Amino acid sequence: MPILKSLVLKLIFKLGVFSLFHYIHRKKITILYAHSIVQSSDIATSEWQPLRTQHTTDQLIFSLKVLDKRYQFISLSTALRILKKEIKPIDNALVITLDDGYLNNIKAAGPIFSQYNIHPTIFVSSAHTNNNIPFWFDRLDYALQQIKNEYYSTKILDELFTFDCRSRKKLVRSYASFRVKIKSQFVNDQMMRDYLESLSCLIEKQTGKALKQIMQKDSHAQLASWDQLKEAQQHFNFEIGSHTINHARLSLLDENIIINELSQSKQHIEDKLQLTCNTFCYPDNSYDNTTLSIVKDYYDCALTTDPQLNKIGNNMMELKRLNLPTNREPLNILFQISALRLNLQKHFRITNSL
Known part of the structure; x- marks a missing residue:
C-alpha cells in the first residue's frame, strides 16, 4: 500500500495537478505549527524520551529545505497586514508558529530558522514561563x-483507568488513550488540571522522581525564560504571542476566568519583554x-489548529494552521x-455525509 500511495503521489506531481492547485491558491496564507523541536544529537544522550511525538532538528532542516522551494516564508505580523489588506498579498506565503515556549525552539531550532530568514512566532503560557x-x-x-510495575491504575472521576507499562510501545498507546479520555471526561478545565496535579504528585512520591528535578538541563521539556525569549526576539527575530497563563482550555472555563487568562497573559508578556503582544493561540484548540467574543477585545488575531489555509475575509479570531x-x-x-x-479531504467528507 505505501508503494501504491507513493506512485499515485508521483503521478499527481508529474501531471501538474499539485502545481495547478498550488497556483490557484497562491494568494492564501499557510500557517504551520510545531511544539518541541529537539536537537537530533541530544536524543541518544537524553535521560528520557517523551511518549508523545517530537520534531527533531534533522526533520526540521529537511522539511524547510523542501518548503523553501515552493513557499515564501513570512512572519505572522506580515500575514496579519496582508489579511487586513494593509499590504498586497505575497504569493505562496508561509508562516511558522511554535506552541508552548520550549527552550529548544530557540536553542536548537533558532539558528535553523535564521538560515532561512524565518521569523517564527512562539506562543507562551506566562505562568509556566x-x-x-x-x-x-x-x-x-x-x-x-x-x-516499575507492569500496570498502574487510577480513577478518572468514577471510572477506573489502567496504564499498561509493560513496554514503551504499550505505554505510548495507553498514555494517548488517557489524554483523550480525561479531555472528554472533565467539563471544567480547572478540575482537570487539579486532578492531573494530584495524580502526578502521587506517582512522583511513589517513584521518588519528578520532571522538575531535571528541568534545568532537560532538552525536551525545559521552557525558555523571559531573558531567553528576549534574546530570541533580538537575535533570531522571533515574535512572541500569548498561550494563556496556565495553558487553559478556554471553552471549559467561566467567563471571568477566560478574561483573566487572556488579559493577564498579555500583560505579563508585555511587561516582561517590553513589547506589544497582539497575537494569541488557543491551547488544545479549545474555543x-x-x-471568540472575548479574545477579540485583547488580540488582533487568534490561531486554531483547524487544518485549512487562510485568506482575506477569514475571521481573524479563527485563523487556521497545519x-x-x-x-x-x-x-x-x-x-x-x-x-x-485539503480540497480532497473536504470533498470526501461531503461525499461520506451524503
Whole structure:
C-alpha cells in the first residue's frame, strides 16, 4: 500500500495537478505549527524520551529545505497586514508558529530558522514561563516512565483507568488513550488540571522522581525564560504571542476566568519583554462562541489548529494552521499541507455525509 500511495503521489506531481492547485491558491496564507523541536544529537544522550511525538532538528532542516522551494516564508505580523489588506498579498506565503515556549525552539531550532530568514512566532503560557513549571502532559509523561510495575491504575472521576507499562510501545498507546479520555471526561478545565496535579504528585512520591528535578538541563521539556525569549526576539527575530497563563482550555472555563487568562497573559508578556503582544493561540484548540467574543477585545488575531489555509475575509479570531510536516519524501511533505490535499479531504467528507 505505501508503494501504491507513493506512485499515485508521483503521478499527481508529474501531471501538474499539485502545481495547478498550488497556483490557484497562491494568494492564501499557510500557517504551520510545531511544539518541541529537539536537537537530533541530544536524543541518544537524553535521560528520557517523551511518549508523545517530537520534531527533531534533522526533520526540521529537511522539511524547510523542501518548503523553501515552493513557499515564501513570512512572519505572522506580515500575514496579519496582508489579511487586513494593509499590504498586497505575497504569493505562496508561509508562516511558522511554535506552541508552548520550549527552550529548544530557540536553542536548537533558532539558528535553523535564521538560515532561512524565518521569523517564527512562539506562543507562551506566562505562568509556566515565569516559574519554569513543566506542562502537565510532559510532567505526567515523565512520571509514568518511572513506574516499575507492569500496570498502574487510577480513577478518572468514577471510572477506573489502567496504564499498561509493560513496554514503551504499550505505554505510548495507553498514555494517548488517557489524554483523550480525561479531555472528554472533565467539563471544567480547572478540575482537570487539579486532578492531573494530584495524580502526578502521587506517582512522583511513589517513584521518588519528578520532571522538575531535571528541568534545568532537560532538552525536551525545559521552557525558555523571559531573558531567553528576549534574546530570541533580538537575535533570531522571533515574535512572541500569548498561550494563556496556565495553558487553559478556554471553552471549559467561566467567563471571568477566560478574561483573566487572556488579559493577564498579555500583560505579563508585555511587561516582561517590553513589547506589544497582539497575537494569541488557543491551547488544545479549545474555543467557542463565548471565547471568540472575548479574545477579540485583547488580540488582533487568534490561531486554531483547524487544518485549512487562510485568506482575506477569514475571521481573524479563527485563523487556521497545519502541523509542520515531516517525511523522508519531499513530495509527501508538500502534499501534506497542500491546497490539493485539503480540497480532497473536504470533498470526501461531503461525499461520506451524503
